[in-house]
Amino acid sequence: MGADIGDVVDGEEVALDSLDGAVALDAYNAIYGFLANIRQRDGTPLKDSKGRVTSHLSGLLYRTANLYEAGLKPCYVFDGPPPELKSATVEERRERKQEAEERYEEAARRGDEAEMLKHAQRATSLDQPQVETSVALLEALNVPWMEAPSEGEAQAAYMCREGDVAQVGSQDYDALLFGAPVLVRNLTIRGRGGSDLTPVRYVLDDVLADLDLTREELIEIGVLVGTDYNDGVHGVGPKTALDVVRDGETRERLEDGDPDADLDEIMELYLDPDVTDDYTLEWREPDRDAVVDLLCGEHDFGESRVEKAVERIEEATTQSSLDRWG
Amino acid sequence: MFQAKINAGLLQSSIDAVGVFVDECKVRVDSEGLSVKAVDPANVGMVELDVPADSFDSFEADDELLGLNLTKFDDIIGMAKAGDVVALELDPETGKLKIQIDGLRYTLSLIDPESIHQEPNVPDLDLPGEVVLAGAEINRGIKASGMVSDHMAFGVEDKSFYMSAEGDQDDVRVDLTEDEVISLTAEEDARSLFSLDYLESMSKAIPSDAQVTLYVGSDFPVRMEFELQGGDADVSYLLAPRIENE
Numbered sequence: 030m031g032a033d034i035g036d037v038v039d040g041e042e043v044a045l046d047s048l049d050g051a052v053a054l055d056a057y058n059a060i061y062g063f064l065a066n067i068r069q070r071d072g073t074p075l076k077d078s079k080g081r082v083t084s085h086l087s088g089l090l091y092r093t094a095n096l097y098e099a100g101l102k103p104c105y106v107f108d109g110p111p112p113e114l115k116s117a118t119v120e121e122r123r124e125r126k127q128e129a130e131e132r133y134e135e136a137a138r139r140g141d142e143a144e145m146l147k148h149a150q151r152a153t154s155l156d157q158p159q160v161e162t163s164v165a166l167l168e169a170l171n172v173p174w175m176e177a178p179s180e181g182e183a184q185a186a187y188m189c190r191e192g193d194v195a196q197v198g199s200q201d202y203d204a205l206l207f208g209a210p211v212l213v214r215n216l217t218i219r220g221r222g223g224s225d226l227t228p229v230r231y232v233l234d235d236v237l238a239d240l241d242l243t244r245e246e247l248i249e250i251g252v253l254v255g256t257d258y259n260d261g262v263h264g265v266g267p268k269t270a271l272d273v274v275r276d277g278e279t280r281e282r283l284e285d286g287d288p289d290a291d292l293d294e295i296m297e298l299y300l301d302p303d304v305t306d307d308y309t310l311e312w313r314e315p316d317r318d319a320v321v322d323l324l325c326g327e328h329d330f331g332e333s334r335v336e337k338a339v340e341r342i343e344e345a346t347t348q349s350s351l352d353r354w355g
Numbered sequence: 356m357f358q359a360k361i362n363a364g365l366l367q368s369s370i371d372a373v374g375v376f377v378d379e380c381k382v383r384v385d386s387e388g389l390s391v392k393a394v395d396p397a398n399v400g401m402v403e404l405d406v407p408a409d410s411f412d413s414f415e416a417d418d419e420l421l422g423l424n425l426t427k428f429d430d431i432i433g434m435a436k437a438g439d440v441v442a443l444e445l446d447p448e449t450g451k452l453k454i455q456i457d458g459l460r461y462t463l464s465l466i467d468p469e470s471i472h473q474e475p476n477v478p479d480l481d482l483p484g485e486v487v488l489a490g491a492e493i494n495r496g497i498k499a500s501g502m503v504s505d506h507m508a509f510g511v512e513d514k515s516f517y518m519s520a521e522g523d524q525d526d527v528r529v530d531l532t533e534d535e536v537i538s539l540t541a542e543e544d545a546r547s548l549f550s551l552d553y554l555e556s557m558s559k560a561i562p563s564d565a566q567v568t569l570y571v572g573s574d575f576p577v578r579m580e581f582e583l584q585g586g587d588a589d590v591s592y593l594l595a596p597r598i599e600n601e
Binding site: 046049100346347348349350351352353354355 | 394396397398399400401475476478480506550575576593595596597598
């Protein structure tokens, strides 16, 4: 989930077509979004004839094609092992999902489609088979992907700071805390009813200048409202947190409200996360036969729609842009 | 201030040359004449158009930047007959463009230039191959290539210029030796591949009787320069290459 600081950071709505360059996408964040949102009205995800979930493959293929077509070059960054501090969050999420699953069953017994959809989305889990098929699809599409040494968003933010990608794509604001110069939300997500959401672009320097804060102080806001590494102070939202940080009272409030949080340790995780230079970004032409074999052969996708999406990616990967010589 | 009279045919072919890549563009007018620089939304093809003040029947302009909807403008100019003169005048009160063609008056709303895709920076490229040939030759090579593939190559080797396309089944190749073209300079062999989608649209704007100067490099953009109506307007195209995998 990441730190919910959306109420205090201002972004700019931008047209998808106006974005260009490489984008490092938080892979788990994107795939989780596909699994949660690409569902039928009663919450049933897309499945192949063997009953295996395919919502994530559908999302990956069509969104990736859309991003390419808009002039972006996507690469997917998967989480590696989480930092130790995050294990509490992971456990808590597991419990929440279990509860949602139970409530989904209840709703199903009542036949309440709206409730079923809601709880099915909350119960979304991203398991190993889905990660594996996602990676297989990215390989077939020749879309670059990598596993981060630790947090995907930290690695994506690092690649953006290095100038290897022009922006990070995620729904979470954590990328800003990790120091990504540019974060774009709504790149891989669709709104209710399948309509596209407008991308929102956040420029870290502008965000900090607007709030007159340092990045460390922005992280403090995150810690006060709660991050993947701590619970946050009960009853403190981003706006209150902003006042607390401006008053220089972060440590006091944490001592009272979230005594387990170690501000220095969390600060360190955001400022100096485990990242790597071991990646290559190459956007090559998709292997059309491999994509068709995987999606149509294995998972019962319709061939003509898949071919069309592959063609859109082919076009984008075979035609260079004048920017290269600009 | 902008007020000018121009031959309808020249105006039409100038718009068509720009319309290959964009539906709207920024038009610059100043004492030197009228010019446009535009790039298509995918940033693959670029056009520079220059119509010097001398090419107009009459021309007066202070520095102005006009945002023009080309599709609409093209339709209006299409109302002119061969040999008609088109009078253009920017109304300083309304900011609209008054167009007059043989008794027909059309007041065209302009687009806020700020809302139009930024004018591109023209890259400075050192392209080793330079060939001058008739527009008809290039158009023929493009047409033949379009029959077999969706992309084609321009290249120079052994003192000749070639256009070629390889399809799944059929191949096309046009070789023109040094003697068969107007002039050819090649410092080294060069070859680049281009999308026929783009080339076929560009081809429509290249007059058969124009003398085209084509600059080619290895996996570099191609530049094509030619004149409309015997020297009345200069057009320069720049097209980014296809990426050759493997």
